[in-house]
Amino acid sequence: MKELQIKINATQETSYPIFIEENILNNAYEYINKYTKANRFLLITNDKVYSLYGEKLKNKNTEILILPDGEAYKNMDTLNLIIDKAIEIKLERTDAIIALGGGVTGDTAGFAASIYQRGIDFIQIPTxxxxxxxxxxxxxxxxxxxxxKNMIGSFYQPKLVLADISTLNTLDERQFKTGLAEVLKYAFIEKSCLADKDYKLFEFLDSNHNEILNKNSAILKELISICCELKSSVVNKDEKEKGLRSILNFGHTYAHAIEKLTNYEKYTHGEAVSIGMRLIFDLALKEKFISIEYYNSCINLINKYRLKTDYEENFDKEQFYKTMQSDKKVKNSNINFVMPIKEKEVKLTNNIDKKIIVGGI
Ligand SMILES: NC(=O)c1ccc[n+]([C@@H]2O[C@H](COP(=O)([O-])OP(=O)(O)OC[C@H]3O[C@@H](n4cnc5c(N)ncnc54)[C@H](O)[C@@H]3O)[C@@H](O)[C@H]2O)c1
Ligand SMILES: [Zn+2]
Structure with a gap:
């Protein structure tokens, strides 16, 4: 069992554990009852995840709301369905919402928990x-x-996170790779950015790629725990994204434009992120910010995991640039770039010429 304690600004209120283990869903309520005082629960999931894991979460104190599957349903209508259900079953302030599923379920259910009766306990069970x-x-x-995307939301921490790695066995290869793109992102930013400690994720990914692609459970447990530690250390220093947290956006400036211009239908988020990281590395090489050796080591890692690095579209450069500018993270029309350019050095810049930004598109 891996247990990590997440401390956001180190207060008791916003400190919570993440448990990473195989088959943890079989005794989920032991953990849930330890970390919330809720009497009743509203479990939010989708039809696909419910058919795979719903049985394990059935409980006499738990009502279940099954949502349709997909990013297209991450919207206000679905939010209203959750709130309607909570009111209908008379969920009280001292009760809790549980999210069982991927990021779509977690983001939607978590937002509902943050506003229902000004906020009730929330439990994440990511699958x-x-x-x-x-x-x-x-x-x-x-x-x-x-x-x-994500235009209506809040910052709201769960009471606990239960990551059951055995649920990853039913995930198809495409969705697994989507997660891996974010994992590689952490490896690049850790290597170039977290100068106060030795990095380890890059080497871990480099030497364990067969085990990871074959979903070896001991290795996955280690991998997920390194990533959770990395993300929480960044979030802990900058919960509301005033500075440091922006390094987590590496690759996302391009990714968001690719997703938007293809109506969020053609590429998964992770596919767009690995393409986006490749575009940044290319740009950094072209501008001589990065050495060819460092560039090759990063691109080789992306290729080792057979992540997507290319797209088929012939994007219009002008339209692509405008789409990048409309991203909600862009301030005063200046597009911010996070570039991991060498060991212990990350370049943050919003001063790149338009012609260069979309030159490789
Ligand atoms: N809150 C944040 O900080 C944050 C960070 C990154 C992404 N996100 C959001 O997360 C969302 C993407 O999350 P996602 O990639 O998990 O997508 P998702 O929730 O749509 O899940 C992907 C697919 O996998 C299915 N699935 C889930 N668990 C499964 C399992 N164990 N076995 C088989 N199939 C399973 C889902 O039903 C869905 O069809 C986006 O909306 C994005 O904006 C949020
Ligand atoms: Zn992302």
Whole structure:
């Protein structure tokens, strides 16, 4: 059993554990009852995840709401369904919402928990690799608006996170790789950025790639725990994304534009992120910010995991640039770039010429 304690600003209120283990769902309520005083629960999941794991979470004190599957349902209508259900079953302030599923379920259910009766306890049970290493940690919860992704949301920390690594066995290869793209992102930023300690993820990924691609459970447990530690150390220093947390956006400036211009349908988020990281490395090489040796070592790692690095579209450069500028993280139209350029050095810049930014598109 791996147990990590997440401390956001080191207060008791916002400190919570993450448990990483195989088959932890079989005794989920032992953990849940230890970390919340809730009497009743509203479990939010989707049809696919419910059919795989719903049985394990059935309990006489738990009502279940099954949502349709997909990013298209991460919206205000679904949020309203959750709130309607909570009111209907008379969920009280001292009760709790449990999210069982990937990042879509976690983000939507977490946002509902943050606003229902001004906030009730929330428990994350992430079942995708992406949710276990990324979206279930850090407290960002949100739904999409038709004009933009994650436009309506809040910062709200769960009471605990239960990451059952055996759920990853039913995840298809494409979704598994989506999570791996975020894992590689952590490896690049750790190597170039967290100068106060020795990095370990890059080497871990380099030497264990067969085990990871074959979902070896001991190795996955170690991998997920390193990622959770990394994300929590960044979030702990900068919960509300005033500075440091922005390094987690590496690759995302391009990724968000690719996702938007293909209507969030063609590529998974992770696929767009690995393409985005490759575009940044190319840009950094072209501008001579990065040595060819460092560039090769990073691109080799991406290729070792057979992550997507190319797209088929012929994007219009002007439209691509405008889409990048409309990202909600862009201030005063300046596009911010996070570039891990060598060991213990990350370049943060918003001063790159438009022609260069979309030159490789
Ligand atoms: N809050 C954050 O900090 C944060 C960070 C990154 C991403 N996100 C959000 O997370 C979302 C993406 O999350 P995701 O990649 O988990 O997508 P997802 O929730 O859509 O899950 C992907 C697919 O896998 C299925 N699935 C889930 N668990 C499964 C399992 N164990 N076996 C088989 N199938 C399973 C889902 O039903 C879905 O079809 C996006 O909306 C993104 O904005 C949030
Ligand atoms: Zn991401």
């Amino acid at each position: 995708t690799l992406l949710a276990q290493v990324d979206s279930s940690i850090g407290g960002k919860v949100a739904v999409n608006h038709k004009y933009g």
